[in-house]
Amino acid sequence: MNGGYPAGPFAKGIAWVTVLYLILPITIVIPVSLTDQRYLSLPQQGLSLRYYANLLGSEAWLGAIWQSFWIALASTTLAVAAGTLCAIGCWRLGRRSTELVRALMLLPLIIPSIVYAIGLYRYFGKLDLLDRFLGVTLAHGVTGIPYVIITVSTALAAFDPRLEQAARGMGASLSQTLRWVILPRIMPGIASGAIFAFIHSWDELVMVLFIASRQVFTLPRKIWDGINENLDPTMAAVAVLLIVFTVLLLALDGALRTRRSG
Amino acid sequence: MSSAAAPALSVAAPAPSLPRFRNAGWWGLILPAFLLMTVFYLAPILQVLLISFTEPRPGLDNYERLFTSMGVQNVIETTLRICIITTAVSLALGYALSYVMALASPRAQRWWLLAVLVPLWISVLVRAFAWVTLLRRQGLVNEGLMGIGVIEEPLRLVWNEFGIVVGMVHYMVPYAVLPMLASMREIDPRLLAAARGLGASRFTAFRRVFLPLSAPGLVAAGVLVFIFSLGFYITPAILGGGKTLMAAEWIKLQILDLIRWGLGAMLATVLVVAILVTLAIFSRVVNLKRLFGGGA
Numbered sequence: 001m002n003g004g005y006p007a008g009p010f011a012k013g014i015a016w017v018t019v020l021y022l023i024l025p026i027t028i029v030i031p032v033s034l035t036d037q038r039y040l041s042l043p044q045q046g047l048s049l050r051y052y053a054n055l056l057g058s059e060a061w062l063g064a065i066w067q068s069f070w071i072a073l074a075s076t077t078l079a080v081a082a083g084t085l086c087a088i089g090c091w092r093l094g095r096r097s098t099e100l101v102r103a104l105m106l107l108p109l110i111i112p113s114i115v116y117a118i119g120l121y122r123y124f125g126k127l128d129l130l131d132r133f134l135g136v137t138l139a140h141g142v143t144g145i146p147y148v149i150i151t152v153s154t155a156l157a158a159f160d161p162r163l164e165q166a167a168r169g170m171g172a173s174l175s176q177t178l179r180w181v182i183l184p185r186i187m188p189g190i191a192s193g194a195i196f197a198f199i200h201s202w203d204e205l206v207m208v209l210f211i212a213s214r215q216v217f218t219l220p221r222k223i224w225d226g227i228n229e230n231l232d233p234t235m236a237a238v239a240v241l242l243i244v245f246t247v248l249l250l251a252l253d254g255a256l257r258t259r260r261s262g
Numbered sequence: 263m264s265s266a267a268a269p270a271l272s273v274a275a276p277a278p279s280l281p282r283f284r285n286a287g288w289w290g291l292i293l294p295a296f297l298l299m300t301v302f303y304l305a306p307i308l309q310v311l312l313i314s315f316t317e318p319r320p321g322l323d324n325y326e327r328l329f330t331s332m333g334v335q336n337v338i339e340t341t342l343r344i345c346i347i348t349t350a351v352s353l354a355l356g357y358a359l360s361y362v363m364a365l366a367s368p369r370a371q372r373w374w375l376l377a378v379l380v381p382l383w384i385s386v387l388v389r390a391f392a393w394v395t396l397l398r399r400q401g402l403v404n405e406g407l408m409g410i411g412v413i414e415e416p417l418r419l420v421w422n423e424f425g426i427v428v429g430m431v432h433y434m435v436p437y438a439v440l441p442m443l444a445s446m447r448e449i450d451p452r453l454l455a456a457a458r459g460l461g462a463s464r465f466t467a468f469r470r471v472f473l474p475l476s477a478p479g480l481v482a483a484g485v486l487v488f489i490f491s492l493g494f495y496i497t498p499a500i501l502g503g504g505k506t507l508m509a510a511e512w513i514k515l516q517i518l519d520l521i522r523w524g525l526g527a528m529l530a531t532v533l534v535v536a537i538l539v540t541l542a543i544f545s546r547v548v549n550l551k552r553l554f555g556g557g558a
Contacts, residue, residue, distance in 0.1 A: 005451040007362040008464050014358035019374070021355070022381045022435060025392045028402065032395055040395050042402065082295035089291035101292055104299055110537060111307065112493020114510040115530040118517050119306030122313070142302045145295055174287040203385040206495050206510075210518070223387045227394065227500055236395070239388040246384050 026243065033236035040231050051237040061222060061238065068219040071136050072201040078141030079197040083148025084190050088182060090149075091156040092164070106150075108143040113206040116143070121210040131215045139207045144197030151196065155189025188256045195253045199246065307534070314531045317524035324528035334529070341509040344423060344498070345491040348430045352487050355431070356438030357480065361472070363439070364446035375443075382436035390500040393429045394420060397501075421503030429497040437490060438483040445479025446472075485544045489537045509533055 007015070035041050036048040055061050086105060090098040108116070120139055121130070129135030159182070167181045168174075183190075205220040212221065219238075226235045314324050327334045363374045381389070396402050397419035404416040419425055449472060457467035495510035502508065507515070509529055516526030 005365055005454045005458075007365045011358050011361050014355065015362035015374075018355040018359045018435060019377045022432065023377060025396055025432065026381060026384060026389060028396055029388070029392050032402075039400075041405075078298075082298055085291040086295035089288045092288045093285060093292075098292070101296060104304070105295065107299075108303060110489060110541065111534055112495070112510060112537070114493055114495045114513055115310060115534055116303065116307060118513065118526060118530060119308075119310040121517070122523075123306040123309055138298075138302050142298050145299065149295075199383055203387070205387060209514075220385070220387055223385075223391065224496075227387070227391055231394065235391060239385075239391055242385050242388050247380060250380060250383055 029236045029239040029243070032233060033240045035233050035236075037233070040233055040236065051233045054234045055237045055241070058234075061219075061234070064217055064219045064222040067133075067217060068202055071133065071140060071216070071218060072198050074133075074137045075140035075144055075201045076194050076198045078137065079144030079148050080190060080194045082141075083145040083193060083197075084152050084183075084186075086145070087149045087152035087156060088178070088186075091153065092161075102149070106146050109146045113143070113204075117207045117210040120207060124211050130211055131213050133216055135211055136208060136216050136218070139211060140201035140204055141197075143204075143207075144200050147196035147200060148190070148193030151193035152186055152189045155186040155192075159185050188259065191256050192253050195249050199249060310527045311531050311534070313523055314527035317527070324524045327525065327528065328532070334525075337507055337509060337512045337529070338532075340423075340506060341492065344426055344430070344506075344508060345488055347427055348434055348491045349484055349488045351427070351431045352434040352438040353480065353484055356435050356442055356483060357476075359435070360439050360442040360446050360479075361476075363443055364449065365451055378436045378439050381432070386433060386496050387500075389432060390429055390497050393425070393432070393501060397425055397428070420501055421505055423502075423506050425501040425503075426498045426506060426508070429501040430491060430494060433494075433497055434487045434491060438487050441482040441486060442476065442479040445482070446476050449475045481544060485540060489540055492537060493533050 031042050032040055033051055034047040034049070035043045035051070036045050037043070083105075086101070090102055116139075120135075124130045124135050124139075127135075129138070163181055163185075164177055167177045172180070203220060204218075205224055208216070208218050208221050209224070212218065219242075223235065223238060226232075226238075315322070317324075328338075359374070359378070363371055366374060394401070398404075398421075399416045399418075401419070403419060404413075407413045408416065419428075453471050453475075454467050457471045458464070462470065493510050494508070495514070498506070498508045499511045499514075502511070504511075510533075513526045513529050513533075516522045516529070
């Protein structure tokens with residue numbers, strides 16, 4: 001597409017206002033996290049890093065970050081393994097015969113997590129999975145599968161199926177074909193899916209509110225309690241670190257995509 | 263993106279000479295995800311649907327509340343009102359943004375896209391927190407406005423419907439942009455130039471040429487934003503401050519605080535049915551896969 005027909009000033013004006021509305025409110029947490037005051041405010045006399053020091057010296061915050069990290073890592077592994085294999089299977093078997101399976105796999109994107117969360121609360125109660133690392137990992141892993149399926153399917157759409165048939169024709173077994181022919185080609189798609197599944201788990205709150213309480217206490221849960229109980233500038237420092245982390249992950253994804261297309 | 267799948271499809275049909283069981287291996291690949299999804303996703307959700315009919319006693323009592331209970335009706339009305347306003351505002355802002363993006367040079371388009379995608383992936387909690395910092399009584403907006411003397415008393419910007427809508431629109435605009443942008447990218451800008459050349463004003467060219475061609479994307483975006491808004495929990499809970507209850511928070515209240523499983527499950531079921539029905543009606547224009555896969 002070229003810029004041969006530029007948009008008019010009115011549309012451009014609204015577009016700029018919208019982008020500023022999307023970006024500016026998020027960036028406000030940066031100066032607030034550097035405040036020298038005791039409450040949520042802009043810095044008055046000078047900048048201070050004490051809320052970052054607070055955060056990094058706090059057992060509670062570090063513990064929550066650590067737990068979130070491990071849960072995200074474990075659930076991403078689960079989502080990537082199951083999602084990648086499923087996407088490959090659906091791709092090879094064709095659209096029509098796997099219609100239902102693919103619809104099922106995308107359900108977590110459209111069913112509100114509150115509905116799933118209350119279901120899990122009851123279901124995990126019976127399975128003794130409440131407030132357990134395994135329970136949260138399973139919940140996050142299962143709901144992370146759609147992200148992997150979508151990115152891997154997109155990568156597979158660009159993959160020539162004759163390569164797979166050639167490999168099978170020359171006597172490669174299914175696992176050999178997977179390992180040596182298909183997987184290397186769709187690696188960027190898998191990595192992309194992994195990044196999104198990771199962010200999904202890392203940010204997930206609604207399920208955690210229901211299925212975790214004391215033993216498992218993730219970062220979003222800690223932020224939630226902070227917002228509802230005491231709004232102190234340490235929260236802004238956490239927010240800044242989270243923003244930086246997300247931007248880094250997205251940059252990584254962007255780099256992978258550029259390599260794939262280049 | 264979706265058209266690229268077509269060659270894969272035609273070859274993927276099993277060759278007639280192959281016996282059926284040759285496909286068993288490929289079905290085996292689907293199995294782990296399928297089992298995980300049925301046992302740990304579908305089963306808990308079906309259980310919710312079931313509870314809505316069985317607790318506190320078997321029957322349709324919970325559903326009767328839809329017609330008799332003012333509380334339930336209020337929640338549904340509030341939810342629908344906020345969702346409709348959110349959808350309308352998100353579509354209006356998102357449409358202008360996608361229009362400008364679709365007509366921009368590829369280089370400019372990448373920057374615009376970045377400005378849409380980064381907020382999309384930033385934690386919803388972080389964003390709600392930022393809005394609280396800005397909008398609360400002693401927040402930066404009120405302090406700023408009072409500082410320069412525009413207002414005497416702090417405005418009530420949050421912990422009401424206004425705050426919820428501000429936060430929800432902020433969350434939904436990227437979801438509105440992606441499907442609209444995907445459909446607008448397929449419109450040839452030379453059509454607009456041609457319309458202008460034939461004497462149409464800028465507005466007429468837009469209304470008679472661009473708007474009809476972008477309508478499918480607009481509808482898809484509307485459906486998507488609406489169904490995401492219906493069950494949204496975090497932002498309304500934080501920015502509503504417990505005073506304005508939307509469906510998701512009401513469900514949480516019934517189950518965690520009042521232990522009324524049947525009622526909570528009933529509204530959850532209504533939510534799921536409403537979403538699935540909306541999707542079914544518009545299934546021809548909404549392609550979830552393309553939307554999420556086509557982000558960048």
